[in-house]
Amino acid sequence: MGIIASVLVALAGLLHVYIFVLESVRWRAPATWRIFGLTSQEDADTTAPLAYNQGFYNLFLAIGAVLGAVLLFVSPFGTTVHTVGFTLALFSAASMLLAALVLLSTGISRLRSAAIQGTLPLLGVAFLLLSLL
Template sequence: MAVVASVLVGLAALLHVYIWYMESLAWRTPAIWKRFGLASQADADTTAPLAYNQGFYNLFLAIGAGLGVILYWAGARDAGFALAVFSAASMFAASLVLLSTGRSRLRAAATQGTLPLLGLIFFVLS
């Protein structure tokens, strides 16, 4: 089960790196700001500093999850487990926060939260 958990948490980390890219580097491109429901380039420009900051939160969670998996398999199982579980739980909790902003965010919350939730479950069961 630890292998499945590691794969799921690793995929969640990669997804959060992609979210970092969208929010912190590509926010002002129309394809990205439209994906996040913004109506105009002016809206994207106005919200860019907030998205930039939020993107780095996603990157830090991704780094924690990835490092946790690496440590787990490198022999520091307790530290790796703790870091991977904390990061996955934080990712899942963030998806619940996103969902709390409205039912229209259900798809985004499910995308953001499913992999870390499954990884968390499998790590706890391993």
């Protein structure tokens, strides 16, 4: 279960790196702002500072998730490093999952985005908790 959890949390982290790139690096590109439902370059320019900030939140969660998954994967069960990896992976994945739920709370039209953002973290959290049994 621990290996599956590590892979799922690492994949969630990589997805959030991609979201970071979209929000903080490529936001003003028409192909990117259309993904997020914006309809004009003016809207993209107006919201760029918010997206830039949000992108970095996603990057920081991604770093925590990937680092936690790596520590969890490479350390023997019962060691301090394993415990740190588990805690970091669980915190990061749970934060991603909760952020997806917050996104969904803004309206049912965000269901697809919330599902994309939250499915891997949900599975990661589930398998992390199952690995405790």
